[in-house]
Amino acid sequence: SQTIHQWPATLVQPVGSPLSLECTVEGTSNPNLYWYRQAAGRGLQLLFYSVGIGQISSEVPQNLSASRPQDRQFILSSKKLLLSDSGFYLCAWGGGGLGGYTFGSGTRLTVV
Amino acid sequence: DQQVKQNSPSLSVQEGRISILNCDYTNSMFDYFLWYKKYPAEGPTFLISISSIKDKNEDGRFTVFLNKSAKHLSLHIVPSQPGDSAVYFCAASAPEIIFGKGTRLHILP
Numbered sequence: 001s002q003t004i005h006q007w008p009a010t011l012v013q014p015v016g017s018p019l020s021l022e023c024t025v026e027g028t029s030n031p032n033l034y035w036y037r038q039a040a041g042r043g044l045q046l047l048f049y050s051v052g053i054g055q056i057s058s059e060v061p062q063n064l065s066a067s068r069p070q071d072r073q074f075i076l077s078s079k080k081l082l083l084s085d086s087g088f089y090l091c092a093w094g095g096g097g098l099g100g101y102t103f104g105s106g107t108r109l110t111v112v
Numbered sequence: 113d114q115q116v117k118q119n120s121p122s123l124s125v126q127e128g129r130i131s132i133l134n135c136d137y138t139n140s141m142f143d144y145f146l147w148y149k150k151y152p153a154e155g156p157t158f159l160i161s162i163s164s165i166k167d168k169n170e171d172g173r174f175t176v177f178l179n180k181s182a183k184h185l186s187l188h189i190v191p192s193q194p195g196d197s198a199v200y201f202c203a204a205s206a207p208e209i210i211f212g213k214g215t216r217l218h219i220l221p
Contacts, residue, residue: 006155034208043118043213044156044201059208090155096205098163100146103155 002027006091006104013111019064019078021107023091026072031093033074034101035066039087050074086111115139116204118212126220131189133215135202138183144205147176147187149198150214156201160187192219 003026013019025031035047046059048066056066063082067075074091088108094101117136125131137145143164148156162169162176162185169176175188189196197219202212 009153036211041213043116044203044211046208046210049208088153092155096144096207096209098144098146098161100144100148100158100161100203100205101209102158106153106155108153 004093004104010108013081015111016080019081021076021089023074024072025093034092035076036090037087081111083111116202116210116212118202118215120215122216124218124220125192128191131192133187133200135185137204142204145185146203148201151198194219
């Protein structure tokens with residue numbers, strides 16, 4: 001069966017520090033992968049999606065970047081965190097449609 | 113501009129009664145609509161979906177209704193149970209999934 005792993009679960013980082021969040025998927029090949037963020041008072045905002053290795057699409061301009069070095073690995077990064085980067089980050093995979101996406105357990109990022 | 117809108121940030125319903133969560137959308141080209149349930153500090157879990165060519169889909173206690181002319185969909189939960197207390201997100205496939213801001217459902221004992 002397919003599973004999605006996301007870590008760490010919580011992270012507190014100072015402003016200006018770098019960020020790396022990792023997501024891996026098991027039990028499927030060539031999945032579509034997604035990074036979402038849930039900020040306070042907001043819904044789930046799509047940040048990046050990837051349909052294959054090295055293929056990244058960005059939905060909103062921001063202080064973050066994403067990479068897909070391997071088929072089932074998706075990484076969210078920042079060189080210098082801002083206070084506004086705080087939020088709950090979720091990785092997801094899936095083909096959409098009636099089945100939707102499967103989400104990881106999320107990372108709570110607090111930038112201080 | 114929000115394409116998927118959930119105008120009620122919260123809703124309280126007595127246990128055993130019907131919970132009705134509403135959602136409006138602006139893009140008539142959406143192919144699918146979905147509902148997700150989310151507990152605190154967890155990822156959302158898929159609940160139920162409906163194709164844009166249907167007007168109703170039912171799965172156990174959960175029923176989703178789609179009114180294309182009004183660009184409105186709703187999720188009915190009956191009977192409501194304590195474990196249903198969570199945040200519910202309405203979403204639409206474009207084809208990437210776009211989410212509303214969510215509605216927090218409280219089931220009262």
